[in-house]
Amino acid sequence: MGKFILRVNMSDLSVKKEDVSEKYRVLGGRALTSTIVAAEVKPTCHPLGPHNKLVFAPGIVTGTTAPSSGRLSVGAKSPLTGTIKEANAGGIPAQKIARLGIHAIIVEGLQKEKGKFYILKLAQGTAVLEEAGQLTGKGMYETNKLIWQKYGEDIGIIGIGPAGEMKMLNAGVSCNDPENGPGRYAGRGGLGAVMGSKGLKAIIVEQKGPGDVAIANPDLFKQGQQKLAKGLADHAVTSQALPTYGTAVLVNILNEAGGLPTRNFSAGKFEGASKTGGEVINEWAKTRGGKVGHACHHGCVIKCSNVVNHPDGTYHVSPLEYETAWAFGANCEIDNLDDIAELNRICNDVGLDTIDSGGTIGVAMEAGIIPFGDGKKAIELLNEVGKGSPIGRIIGNGTAFTGKAFGVVRVPVVKGQSIPAYEPRAVKGIGVTFATATMGADHTAGYTIATEILSVGGKADPLAAAEKGALARGFQTATIFIDSTGYCLFIAFAVLDLPDAFQGMLDTVNGVLGTGYTAEDFNCLGAEWLTLERKFNEAAGFTKADDRLPEFMYYEKLPPHNHVYDVPDEVLDSVHSS
Amino acid sequence: MITVFLYGKFRDKVAGSAVGKECFLEMEINEGDTIASVMERLDIAPDDVAHIFLNYQYSTANRKLHHGDRLAIFPIEMSVLYRQYFVKYND
Incomplete structure (x- = not known):
């Protein structure tokens, strides 16, 4: 089945199918949303104005039988941060979108009638906009319930609540779980406000069964799937700790x-x-x-x-x-x-x-x-x-x-x-990620580096700072790659520890795409996509002075360790410049 | 005397412990005691441990203990932590 991109224009309420270029064919998830946003959105635009676009993309292997791969990436210029933004979520819509052959959905323009909301209805061979009617103003629990009552159970739902409709900066985008709860959120960065600004209340996805997702090399894919599944079953974090607690x-x-x-x-x-x-x-x-x-x-x-x-x-x-x-x-x-x-x-x-x-x-x-x-x-x-x-x-x-x-x-x-739930003055490595991520403070943007390699408390020489920065960037490039595959980031526990599981992940990606990516390509591609995001932010007006933690962390000592944040600025600056 | 905080299945080693409350016991220590020797006294096997914190520092079991120390031990079923987060203190 050929894949296509859906372009939804909220100004004239048109929905058009577009072919997928070879450049976009090999992208998915965050790599695809960020590439489209960088290509089509002016970095200086108002995030809630007519020139921002909201992009939805399942990952590269999403929709296949690869384990834990049902992530949906949502991207735009963020009204919360002013940077490029990708937030991703689990739930049931991503696999269904991929199985309908949809490579990405680009929502652009603003609705003509203020305060009027629409739903985008997707099914095999059809994509139409309808008035949201009684769903307007409803919370997500009732929204999901009404949609399943009207259109049938097991419908995938991507939606916004009243916060998104009111274009609040902290509004997220909800995806429903298998029981129709709305709790799987692409929450960060105010993407719900972008959806609200366009007058789109929800996307509903009707699709059943395994679909027909194209896999270029089924044998390689199957081999990779087995290796990765074994790694996830063997590793203590993914097989014991996470499902238990x-x-x-x-x-x-x-x-x-x-x-x-x-x-x-x-x-x-x-x-x-x-x-x-x-x-x-x-x-x-x-x-x-x-x-x-x-x-x-x-x-x-x-x-x-x-x-x-x-x-x-x-x-x-x-x-x-x-x-x-x-x-x-x-x-x-x-x-x-x-x-x-x-x-x-x-x-x-x-x-x-x-x-x-x-x-x-x-x-x-x-x-x-x-x-x-x-x-x-x-x-x-x-x-x-x-x-x-x-x-x-x-x-x-x-x-x-x-x-x-x-x-x-x-x-x-x-x-x-x-800032998320890791105090940078106690976990100093993650402070580097919070300070330098292209998304603002984000615990999912990159693994952290341990404090002994950060020269904490001492002044780093420029060369050493560059090496540390490169290491921190390496973690961010690995993360952006996983965010593009459609795999849940938690597979990282297994793939970072078990070489076979890592190879399994690569094999599934190569199996789907028909590519021959190596571990080195994995890093190069991640670095390329990260640079793309970084350039968008620079064009939007961000400089290295924005890559800092809040000032109070540099002068208030945090008990019980009684430390301030003392990772040298040179290390933070070298993350993206080395 | 040191205070040992226990989590997960290790809570069972303290009579009357309940999930939702801090579970700890106070133990006398002898000269030369290490985290490993205290774990042995508590019948906790090294392979069954995910994380050890001594006075809020991520630690190996080799460290020596001192009067007033706070020790926390998490079982293997609770091993949700990226290894890169902390330096592992080893004295």
Whole structure:
């Protein structure tokens, strides 16, 4: 089956099929969204104006039977950061889009009638825009329910909640999970606001069965699939830890490392950590029902997701992940996991990124709007977002905006995006990634490098700094490659440790594309795509002065280690210039 | 005396421990005690351990212990951590 690109123009409500060029054929996921954004979007454009474009692309192997490969990349110029942006999510839509033969969806223009929303309906051989009607203004839980009632179960849904419709800077893009929950978010960077600015409420994808995804070399693909599946089954992280405890197991681990940001990044250790981590979620799955080892899409063998129930055994939210448990937990000094689950549910419903929402509430607490530790008041405050009240609009615009609104100095953002759940003053290597990622502070942008190679506390000589920078860049290029394949980033645990699993990943990519990529090509391609993103940001006005952590981290010592952030600027500068 | 914080299945070594509460025990140490020797006393096999933190530092089991130390031990089932995150202190 030939692949095609769908170009959706919201100004004249046209949907056109385009051929896939050879250049685009070998790209997928983040490489494809960033290449299209770089080619078609003026870097200086207003992210919510007529010249920004929103691009959706499944990964290279998405839609095939490769394990844990159902990721969807969403790209645009970000209204939150002003940089190029790619956020990706699991859930069921990506595989269905790929199986319909759709290589990418490019949404451009703005709807003519202000406040009017549409849905894009995709099925075999058809792609049409319809008025969103009663779905307009609805939260994502009701939106998903109404769509399945009207169009049938197992429909893939990509949508925005009221935060996206109101074009708030922290609005994310929801993808539904196999049970039709809206919790799989391409959350970061305000891409939901871009979707809202174009008047697109949802994309719904009707597709059943394995489809007919073209595989150039089926034998090589099958061989690779088996190697990778074996690696994921053998590795302790992907076969035991993630399905048993989920990512929230990290709450206690980072707490023992003194690196769990607490009370808006004023400490690295949280007294209530034990009440808010993966062990409690695992225990609740036994006592309240719910689930650990939940798969966010069909064919995921890692199953890090979970379903968290209320005390009475009824469904509350899915998934409750580390970043969220931390953002609303330690970061807001809230030690009641039911309150944290409710804050998570509100984000899923209203359509907000949980990391930036937790960062925002932490800053609001710092400002004295509500007290630290008060989960009930945090729930009331976050509920204001969906109402569009003045305070709700401040909160919905994220951490940086809220910090400015209330004159807060300790605002944990890089390029306007909230820092995730690893305190850079305790985990200094990841601070390099937060500072230099093309996306703003992003824990998924690159693995970190250990502190002993960063010359912490000492002045690095220029040559050594260049070597360190190159190493940090290497981790970012590896990540962008995985983000382009459609594999979940968690396969990295296995592929970084097990050479056979790494080869398996490469074999599946080569099998699908008919290419002969080697491990060296893997790095070269990643570097090429990273440079493309970096050039977009430079053209948008970003310089190396933007590649810094927030100033307070350089002068406030963080207990219990009592360190400031002391990685030399030369190292940060050399990440992209060496 | 040191304080040992236990996670996951190692919580079972403390009577009355419950998920959702800090699980720790206080132990006397002798001159020359290391993390490994304390683990042996607790009947924790090295292969069954994912992460060790001593006074919030990521550590090998070789380190010597001192009065007032805080030790935390995570079982292999909880090994979610990229190896590159921390320096592993070895004294």
